[in-house]
Amino acid sequence: MKPPVAxxxxxxxxALIAPGETxxxxxxxxxxxxxxxxxxxxxxxxxxxxxxxxxxLLTSIxxxxxxxxxxxxxxxxxxxxxxxxxxxxxxxxxHAGTFISAIxxxxxxxxxxxxxxxxxxxxxxxxxxxxxxxxxxxxxxQFFYWLLPYPDSMGLWPxxxxxxxxxxxxxxxxxxxxLLFWYVGLLPDLATMRDRAATRFKARLYGLCSLGWRGxxxxxxxxxxLYVLLAGLAAPLVISVHTIVGLDFxxxxxxxxxxxxxxxxxxxxxxxxxxxxVLTLVIPLRAVYRLQGLITxxxxxxxxxxxxxxxxxxxxxxxxxxxxxxRSGDIFDRFVDVNRATGPYAGYFWALMLCNVIAPQFLWxxxxxxxxxxxxxxxxxxxxxxxxxxxxxxxxxxxxDFLPSSWGMYHATFWDxxxxxxxxxxxxxxxxxxxxxxxxxxxxxxxxxVGAERADP
Amino acid sequence: MNAPIHGLLVAFTSEKSFxxxxxxxxxxxxxxxxxxxxxxxxxxxxxxxxxPMASIMLRAGVIGAGGGFYLQWFxxxxxxLNVGGRPLNSWPAFIPxxxxxxxxxxxxxxxxxxxxxxxxxxxxxxxxxxPRFRRASQDRFFICVRADDPLYASERVRxxxxxxxxxxxxEVPA
Numbered sequence: 001m002k003p004p005v006a007x008x009x010x011x012x013x014x015a016l017i018a019p020g021e022t023x024x025x026x027x028x029x030x031x032x033x034x035x036x037x038x039x040x041x042x043x044x045x046x047x048x049x050x051x052x053x054x055x056x057l058l059t060s061i062x063x064x065x066x067x068x069x070x071x072x073x074x075x076x077x078x079x080x081x082x083x084x085x086x087x088x089x090x091x092x093x094x095h096a097g098t099f100i101s102a103i104x105x106x107x108x109x110x111x112x113x114x115x116x117x118x119x120x121x122x123x124x125x126x127x128x129x130x131x132x133x134x135x136x137x138x139x140x141x142q143f144f145y146w147l148l149p150y151p152d153s154m155g156l157w158p159x160x161x162x163x164x165x166x167x168x169x170x171x172x173x174x175x176x177x178x179l180l181f182w183y184v185g186l187l188p189d190l191a192t193m194r195d196r197a198a199t200r201f202k203a204r205l206y207g208l209c210s211l212g213w214r215g216x217x218x219x220x221x222x223x224x225x226l227y228v229l230l231a232g233l234a235a236p237l238v239i240s241v242h243t244i245v246g247l248d249f250x251x252x253x254x255x256x257x258x259x260x261x262x263x264x265x266x267x268x269x270x271x272x273x274x275x276x277x278v279l280t281l282v283i284p285l286r287a288v289y290r291l292q293g294l295i296t297x298x299x300x301x302x303x304x305x306x307x308x309x310x311x312x313x314x315x316x317x318x319x320x321x322x323x324x325x326x327r328s329g330d331i332f333d334r335f336v337d338v339n340r341a342t343g344p345y346a347g348y349f350w351a352l353m354l355c356n357v358i359a360p361q362f363l364w365x366x367x368x369x370x371x372x373x374x375x376x377x378x379x380x381x382x383x384x385x386x387x388x389x390x391x392x393x394x395x396x397x398x399x400x401d402f403l404p405s406s407w408g409m410y411h412a413t414f415w416d417x418x419x420x421x422x423x424x425x426x427x428x429x430x431x432x433x434x435x436x437x438x439x440x441x442x443x444x445x446x447x448x449x450v451g452a453e454r455a456d457p
Numbered sequence: 458m459n460a461p462i463h464g465l466l467v468a469f470t471s472e473k474s475f476x477x478x479x480x481x482x483x484x485x486x487x488x489x490x491x492x493x494x495x496x497x498x499x500x501x502x503x504x505x506x507x508x509p510m511a512s513i514m515l516r517a518g519v520i521g522a523g524g525g526f527y528l529q530w531f532x533x534x535x536x537x538l539n540v541g542g543r544p545l546n547s548w549p550a551f552i553p554x555x556x557x558x559x560x561x562x563x564x565x566x567x568x569x570x571x572x573x574x575x576x577x578x579x580x581x582x583x584x585x586x587x588p589r590f591r592r593a594s595q596d597r598f599f600i601c602v603r604a605d606d607p608l609y610a611s612e613r614v615r616x617x618x619x620x621x622x623x624x625x626x627x628e629v630p631a
Contacts, residue, residue: 022596023595027595155536156536157532157533157535157536160528160529160532160533160550160554161551165554166554169553169561170553170557172561173557173558173560176561177560177561180564180565188496192594195593196595207580208580211572211578211579212577212579212582213577214493214582214590214593215494215495216575217493218503218506218575219575219577220498221506221507221508222508222571222574223497223575225510225511226567226568226571229511229563229567230564230568233514233560233563233564234560236556236560237557237560240553247553444495445496447495447496448497451495451496
């Protein structure tokens with residue numbers, strides 16, 4: 001018989017975990033989702049919709065490889081189009097996962113515990129979607145390995161001075177380190193899954209994946225050091241990745257791109273969009289899987305606040321762009337901003353203002369912030385807004401640069417939209433598979449959270 | 458007929474009684490102890506336990522940084538591109554990739570080093586034979602006094618383990 005657990009609180013009224021949770025109960029609640037597969041109707045419906053979109057993605061890619069990137073709306077002067085908009089959007093979404101798991105770990109923010117595993121998975125899948133786009137956009141994707149340094153017979157090397165080449169290293173390092181961090185975090189939980197599995201087949205499969213983890217205290221010493229150090233590496237890494245994505249634009253001399261605010265403003269935008277995606281996903285999932293005891297109202301509140309804080313950094317970025325365009329007196333810079341607000345793409349610009357600037361301000365009110373429906377829709381709008389923001393940055397800057405003779409328009413085609421929708425499906429399908437087979441919340445960290453409370457009353 | 462014994466596997470329900478028993482066993486002079494916990498217990502359970510992870514990862518990071526910079530420096534000189542007379546060793550432009558390769562090398566080597574230090578993967582271990590051990594990854598704390606410990610059969614060890622009021626105690630075969 002175990003005594004009830006004191007509720008950990010971090011100096012506030014709202015709890016980070018429901019009262020009465022024990023080591024046994026958190027383990028059971030979390031591991032039962034993959035082991036017993038509750039709510040199969042929800043899972044199959046969601047998975048099949050996502051999978052249908054994956055098939056659309058495969059069709060789009062097959063057609064793209066057959067016909068070339070002419071099937072998209074891209075052309076000179078707008079050669080980047082959806083491919084780069086989607087790339088930046090997806091990689092930004094991934095950043096919240098690393099921010100939650102690494103930076104908040106280093107800052108000793110205990111509230112990250114019940115969401116870090118899920119958001120790390122989100123990071124991996126978002127990076128997978130992001131990494132598709134530059135390769136699809138290559139035109140001759142079979143030569144993607146030319147981006148890597150290897151001693152080739154032509155004696156050539158990649159252009160190491162280009163931010164696009166930095167991107168290759170940044171994104172591949174980011175994907176690798178995120179995967180390692182995620183898998184190392186999963187090891188003890190895979191052992192729990194092995195020990196709770198009902199069938200021999202499942203026990204063997206989870207046992208193989210857990211690599212024989214036994215929870216030896218000597219292993220834990222190395223493990224914890226490794227985990228903290230990986231977090232320490234991932235924290236500057238995540239900032240470097242979006243800084244480099246920002247530099248892809250800022251190093252070009254194009255008005256609307258050539259700006260020193262881009263790297264920090266891109267990093268803030270990435271975390272802003274990432275937290276909105278976490279909220280968009282977590283709010284329905286905790287309702288469906290009855291996880292309100294582990295992912296509490298306090299978690300949602302804190303995430304909403306991080307979203308607002310980073311949202312204001314993004315707003316500062318917008319203001320800075322306008323101010324500098326006006327203050328510099330550069331007619332091209334001034335024209336870009338006027339053209340964004342009143343030109344042919346003005347609709348996108350005002351949608352961006354509505355989604356990213358106005359919508360999050362509703363969250364100032366505590367009552368609205370605590371209303372999950374309002375929070376969900378605000379988060380959804382921010383997701384849309386951040387996609388539109390990248391569209392505005394990429395397309396409106398390119399479509400009217402210095403010489404009116406080189407102006408043009410970009411119209412997305414069916415294949416542009418189908419590829420975007422397809423990656424949304426890929427992301428969703430991977431998330432559903434993750435929920436189906438792996439523990440979505442770190443059981444070992446939750447047990448620590450509960451167990452440590454009981455050990456030192 | 459005596460099968461070889463791996464050790465005495467003792468289960469505790471709370472971290473506190475586990476820690477007390479483990480501490481007493483170490484003080485008595487047990488040298489071949491194993492302990493298993495369902496989460497990373499605070500340091501202090503193993504006083505003096507050190508881990509070389511930090512120095513291994515630092516070294517790997519330095520090698521990654523050096524190698525990453527050298528790669529770019531070499532490429533710039535192997536196929537020189539004279540852009541307006543700028544120096545071939547344009548080091549500020551080489552920093553981002555140097556940084557990425559530092560992180561990549563440190564992380565990869567760190568994970569490999571962890572597996573070497575923990576001697577994982579190891580899919581079989583005598584303690585797995587005990588059905589109670591399934592809860593080691595859930596909500597029980599285990600101590601295993603190994604049979605090759607000089608104090609294994611001693612009265613003192615038995616007494617400590619009885620006083621600690623474990624949930625259960627049984628020998629596991631090797």
